[in-house]
Amino acid sequence: MASYEKPIRNLGVTLLLLLAGSAASLSFTVLGLESEVSFLFFIMGIMIASVETDSSWWGFALGVMYLLAYDLLFTAPHFNLSIFDQSDLAALLIFMVVAMISGSMTNRLRKQVSIVEKNARNLKRLNTISSGLIDSISAEGACEFVSIALGRALGRVVEIDLGKPDSDGREGKEALAARDCYEQGCRTGAGVSGYAGCTSLYIPLSAKTRVYGVVSVDMAEGELDEEALTLVDSVITQTVIAVERNELEEHAREDALRIERERFKTTLFQGVSHDLRTPLVSIQGNAELLERSFDSISPEERKVLLSAISGDARWLAGMIDNLLGMTRVQDDEVPLHFQPEVVDDVISDAVTRVISHIGNHSIEVSQPDDVVLVEMDGRLIRQVLVNLIENAIRHSEPSSLITVEAEREGNCMAFRVSDNGGGIALDMLDSVFDRFVSGKPLDRRNKGIGLGLSVCKAIVEAHDGTIRAFNNDSGGATFEFFLPEAHVASSVDVQTGGQEGASEWHTRS
Amino acid sequence: MAHEILIVEDDDGIRRFLRISLRSEGYRVSEARTGAVALSLFEANSPSLVLLDLGLPDEDGMEVLAAIRKRSKVPIIVVTARSTDFQKVRALDAGADDYVVKPFSIAELLARIRVALRHNAPDLVDAGVQQHYRIGGLEVDCDAHAVLLDGSPVHLTPYEFRLLEVMMQNPGKALTHRFIQERVWSHPASDGFRTLRVIMASLRRKLKDSPAAPRFIATEVGVGYRFIGRDSEGAKDTGAR
Numbered sequence: 001m002a003s004y005e006k007p008i009r010n011l012g013v014t015l016l017l018l019l020a021g022s023a024a025s026l027s028f029t030v031l032g033l034e035s036e037v038s039f040l041f042f043i044m045g046i047m048i049a050s051v052e053t054d055s056s057w058w059g060f061a062l063g064v065m066y067l068l069a070y071d072l073l074f075t076a077p078h079f080n081l082s083i084f085d086q087s088d089l090a091a092l093l094i095f096m097v098v099a100m101i102s103g104s105m106t107n108r109l110r111k112q113v114s115i116v117e118k119n120a121r122n123l124k125r126l127n128t129i130s131s132g133l134i135d136s137i138s139a140e141g142a143c144e145f146v147s148i149a150l151g152r153a154l155g156r157v158v159e160i161d162l163g164k165p166d167s168d169g170r171e172g173k174e175a176l177a178a179r180d181c182y183e184q185g186c187r188t189g190a191g192v193s194g195y196a197g198c199t200s201l202y203i204p205l206s207a208k209t210r211v212y213g214v215v216s217v218d219m220a221e222g223e224l225d226e227e228a229l230t231l232v233d234s235v236i237t238q239t240v241i242a243v244e245r246n247e248l249e250e251h252a253r254e255d256a257l258r259i260e261r262e263r264f265k266t267t268l269f270q271g272v273s274h275d276l277r278t279p280l281v282s283i284q285g286n287a288e289l290l291e292r293s294f295d296s297i298s299p300e301e302r303k304v305l306l307s308a309i310s311g312d313a314r315w316l317a318g319m320i321d322n323l324l325g326m327t328r329v330q331d332d333e334v335p336l337h338f339q340p341e342v343v344d345d346v347i348s349d350a351v352t353r354v355i356s357h358i359g360n361h362s363i364e365v366s367q368p369d370d371v372v373l374v375e376m377d378g379r380l381i382r383q384v385l386v387n388l389i390e391n392a393i394r395h396s397e398p399s400s401l402i403t404v405e406a407e408r409e410g411n412c413m414a415f416r417v418s419d420n421g422g423g424i425a426l427d428m429l430d431s432v433f434d435r436f437v438s439g440k441p442l443d444r445r446n447k448g449i450g451l452g453l454s455v456c457k458a459i460v461e462a463h464d465g466t467i468r469a470f471n472n473d474s475g476g477a478t479f480e481f482f483l484p485e486a487h488v489a490s491s492v493d494v495q496t497g498g499q500e501g502a503s504e505w506h507t508r509s
Numbered sequence: 510m511a512h513e514i515l516i517v518e519d520d521d522g523i524r525r526f527l528r529i530s531l532r533s534e535g536y537r538v539s540e541a542r543t544g545a546v547a548l549s550l551f552e553a554n555s556p557s558l559v560l561l562d563l564g565l566p567d568e569d570g571m572e573v574l575a576a577i578r579k580r581s582k583v584p585i586i587v588v589t590a591r592s593t594d595f596q597k598v599r600a601l602d603a604g605a606d607d608y609v610v611k612p613f614s615i616a617e618l619l620a621r622i623r624v625a626l627r628h629n630a631p632d633l634v635d636a637g638v639q640q641h642y643r644i645g646g647l648e649v650d651c652d653a654h655a656v657l658l659d660g661s662p663v664h665l666t667p668y669e670f671r672l673l674e675v676m677m678q679n680p681g682k683a684l685t686h687r688f689i690q691e692r693v694w695s696h697p698a699s700d701g702f703r704t705l706r707v708i709m710a711s712l713r714r715k716l717k718d719s720p721a722a723p724r725f726i727a728t729e730v731g732v733g734y735r736f737i738g739r740d741s742e743g744a745k746d747t748g749a750r
Contacts, residue, residue, distance in 0.1 A: 317612045340701055340703045340706065341730065345709075345730060347720050349729060351720055363721050365719070373706065373707065378730040
């Protein structure tokens, strides 16, 4: 279509200008003006034709047509081609020169404009891709983004393999070309000699000495033009920079994490050894006392000493649970055991575990209205609940009411453990989950380095959840944690939801 | 006649403390430090219950468990350390009746032993599958598929009923998800026991089990469920009164 439009338009413009020139020339003659005026007008027409059409030949043709028209219409004898006189020939020559000069000038101008436009378009594409790359937070993410954006800009399928390209999904020749590209760091595939039969072009994603991966561009629809190749080159440079930056950031993050972990271990060992010693001293002391002077101690006192021993022992056992929990969350080697657990079950198990030693406190439980399954490591979340309940027991006055509740809030499951026993000092609110921070316990027995709460935080965060503490309306403290959407899975419509989403994506793309 | 209990435990301190506790409860006790001794003592004494530490030095406790199971249906309670408590599910699936995790409370262990011995009593074993259960306010008629809770009828779906039936057939025992799954559906679960958990939760709601103090079914996160039939332990006392 487009190839026919241009000549038709050019012809139209030329004919229109011929008509206008003839009409003007006619009116000038009627008005009694000299023929020079008409000639000047013709020159103007030729210049317009040169600008409006895409070849100087149209201007030249118009010049000839003007002359013929003038000769036919205005010079005697009318309606008869008289032989050109010398001045007509001169005029014809001038017309030709004018047409040539103006035509080539406008064409040059037009070319420059189109180059500027192309550059602007490429710059815009490049800019879009660059700003997308700046936002990327991983090398994989950067490559995925570029493959989509570049694919859209070129109208081709573009794929990026980070690292050595795997041969899955590629036929023998293609796989070989991709591998060569990665290993030799040069272009291979379609259009490169020695790779006949390949339908994709493989360009190394490389900087200086290192090849990060391979970019493959589908060439089944033909070669890329100069402009497209330039774009591909610039985008690849940008991608390499983004990949390098992300790798550096990843290293930095890992380092920071390792340092943090080391620091944590040190603090943990210091805190734990101190904290294990305290109940051990008490156990040892009480036991030796009973051993040595069993008969001289009254039965009531014996009972007190014995229950102190078993209390301390239970505390130590809880401590070990927390330490194991902490190591599991911290240890990347052993992944958490995520399974769909019914919220009721986890709460029930946690509460029945502490109920034997709640003393004269009471516990009230409120469960969600529906049976809700949450993807979690059940034993760790149970431990969070046990710790929070024990924390409430430890830090509230005797005969306090402790409530444990769970409810669905938006896309999260919210768990709350509240008491009405005093609350948390305002300056402690922000730091309760920090390692080894402990509020002032009510008596000496209720010791604790606050390991329990920091374990809670670590476990909840390992579930991509959040935890916080605040003082509630009933004069106590509330500890609240949320397990997020990804970890909440209702018992129904899990499959259908996913499939609908997928089909929607296909129709859109 | 007093029950004989075989203790298989390599730690002297724990073994001594178990021996003293069990003897003071009126049980006869035999002790083994290794798997090999345990098996020969088992042959010689045919105890009524075995208390088996899974962390034995010479032989994996799991192997001793399997060897005993091959010979006898005697109740086995396994003892695991906290850091290796993942073993307990394996042990339960391999035929153990119950488990305790170190450090355990002796009161809890004695309760488990009583439950295991009671449900292994000859009259109960020979009775096989019962048709009618009546435990602490819960009455179940398997033929009529009827359930009464404190006298009023409870409507259960077929799967809920089957689940309750399986639980009541194994009172006091820690039942793993896998065990229950096989009994109720007779095929393995492909959904991480999702369906089982949901139906169990709905059953417990229908039985009005309070999460803080369940009357019938207790949860053991990471293991499975246990039918506790709270009143059954006190039944003797009520009867004597």
